Amino acid sequence: MKHSRDSSSADTAHPPKRHTSGTHLPDNVSPVATPSGSAALRKLNKQYQLNFHNDCNKALEQDAEVDLGPLFNSYRLKYLRLRGILQDQRSQSGQSGQDDSLSQSLPSNKHINRSPHCTSAVITHPLDPQVKAVMESEILREPAGKSDEQIMMSKIDAMVKRGKKLSASGGRTVTQIHSNIVVKTGQGLDLNEVAIMEHIHRVSKSFPSPQPLGSITYNGMTHLFMTFIEGTSLQELWPSLSADLKTSVRDQLNTILKNLRSLPLPSSQLGSGDPPRCKDVRRSVRCSSVPIHNEDDFNNFLLSTMKPRIAQTYKEFVRTTCLHSRHRIVMTHGDFHPRNILAELHDGHVKIKGIVDWEAGGSYPEYWEYVKSLNTMSSVEEDDWYHYLPVIGMGEYCNEWAMDLLLETLVT
Numbered sequence: 001m002k003h004s005r006d007s008s009s010a011d012t013a014h015p016p017k018r019h020t021s022g023t024h025l026p027d028n029v030s031p032v033a034t035p036s037g038s039a040a041l042r043k044l045n046k047q048y049q050l051n052f053h054n055d056c057n058k059a060l061e062q063d064a065e066v067d068l069g070p071l072f073n074s075y076r077l078k079y080l081r082l083r084g085i086l087q088d089q090r091s092q093s094g095q096s097g098q099d100d101s102l103s104q105s106l107p108s109n110k111h112i113n114r115s116p117h118c119t120s121a122v123i124t125h126p127l128d129p130q131v132k133a134v135m136e137s138e139i140l141r142e143p144a145g146k147s148d149e150q151i152m153m154s155k156i157d158a159m160v161k162r163g164k165k166l167s168a169s170g171g172r173t174v175t176q177i178h179s180n181i182v183v184k185t186g187q188g189l190d191l192n193e194v195a196i197m198e199h200i201h202r203v204s205k206s207f208p209s210p211q212p213l214g215s216i217t218y219n220g221m222t223h224l225f226m227t228f229i230e231g232t233s234l235q236e237l238w239p240s241l242s243a244d245l246k247t248s249v250r251d252q253l254n255t256i257l258k259n260l261r262s263l264p265l266p267s268s269q270l271g272s273g274d275p276p277r278c279k280d281v282r283r284s285v286r287c288s289s290v291p292i293h294n295e296d297d298f299n300n301f302l303l304s305t306m307k308p309r310i311a312q313t314y315k316e317f318v319r320t321t322c323l324h325s326r327h328r329i330v331m332t333h334g335d336f337h338p339r340n341i342l343a344e345l346h347d348g349h350v351k352i353k354g355i356v357d358w359e360a361g362g363s364y365p366e367y368w369e370y371v372k373s374l375n376t377m378s379s380v381e382e383d384d385w386y387h388y389l390p391v392i393g394m395g396e397y398c399n400e401w402a403m404d405l406l407l408e409t410l411v412t
Contacts, residue, residue: 231342257393272362334360
């Protein structure tokens with residue numbers, strides 16, 4: 001039976017983690033009950049001010065040029081959740097005629113994420129008319145007095161609950177909510193892929209990637225809407241394909257990658273997003289904290305988080321002797337593996353339907369696609385996918401791959 005995935009499916013080689021500048025956002029911000037809901041809100045503000053100040057100082061002590069944006073975002077989302085719950089509890093107490101007091105501690109994060117009462121919603125990317133039309137057609141039996149935001153959130157929850165779950169991994173789900181729309185739901189989703197998919201659809205009408213349809217965040221959860229691409233992951237189909245069909249897959253992917261690499265770049269800077277930042281997915285995800293303008297900057301980024309025991313002279317030798325800056329900068333997927341390729345097998349023929357999961361995509365040196373397509377290769381597992389890599393489309397860069405294996409042992 002066929003199933004589908006979208007560009008934001010969470011089945012990446014290394015599940016993305018939010019880059020938090022080495023800090024940990026405390027989960028125990030829980031105002032103690034007071035006789036006044038206003039006092040609880042004041043206490044929440046005071047606690048968040050103190051915790052945020054401390055975490056900023058810790059991050060800056062480690063790196064004075066660190067990108068604090070992810071830390072700001074993490075605090076903002078948790079603050080909005082907790083404040084929304086406090087405000088709702090206060091209004092509920094007032095409506096019932098009870099004393100305006102709060103429980104001894106706020107609900108756990110798990111409960112907060114499911115809370116239907118938080119009214120703080122942020123549309124992080126404008127919702128497409130298709131998504132709005134589907135939401136408007138959703139009929140709910142909701143109690144009177146709910147705000148428009150609460151109704152919208154309830155509708156999204158209902159559509160996701162009733163929809164067809166296409167994949168679930170790493171705390172994220174991809175659900176088909178309409179014949180032409182899927183939604184990816186999860187905490188801390190990296191929305192930089194929206195920028196790269198939007199760019200692809202601006203400059204190409206035929207490239208087989210999903211089109212983003214907007215995103216919204218509430219209760220700490222982000223919902224990213226995009227067009228549905230029907231197909232089965234190549235990872236699932238691969239073991240059953242004959243050598244001839246695998247060759248056909250390779251030939252089709254060669255054409256797709258040639259087309260991708262011929263597209264104009266979205267910015268003069270490397271990476272993707274607004275502002276553009278580079279990303280290096282290994283055991284964890286490293287994100288650049290400053291703009292990357294050329295390959296020399298990119299090489300410095302690759303060496304920016306070396307293990308403490310690595311000598312500065314050794315690092316300098318690697319940078320000046322082993323890393324080069326002669327490569328073209330091209331459009332790159334950055335996670336080109338069978339699980340991120342949708343295909344259809346019909347009447348003895350295989351057809352590539354779409355390329356999904358663009359979280360690691362953007363403008364990168366031309367060797368990056370090849371190197372990252374090999375980052376899950378195992379020396380102990382039998383897998384002939386690597387014998388069919390579309391190297392005509394992505395190029396073959398064995399020296400750069402060997403260099404990347406060395407980097408793997410040096411960086412944190």
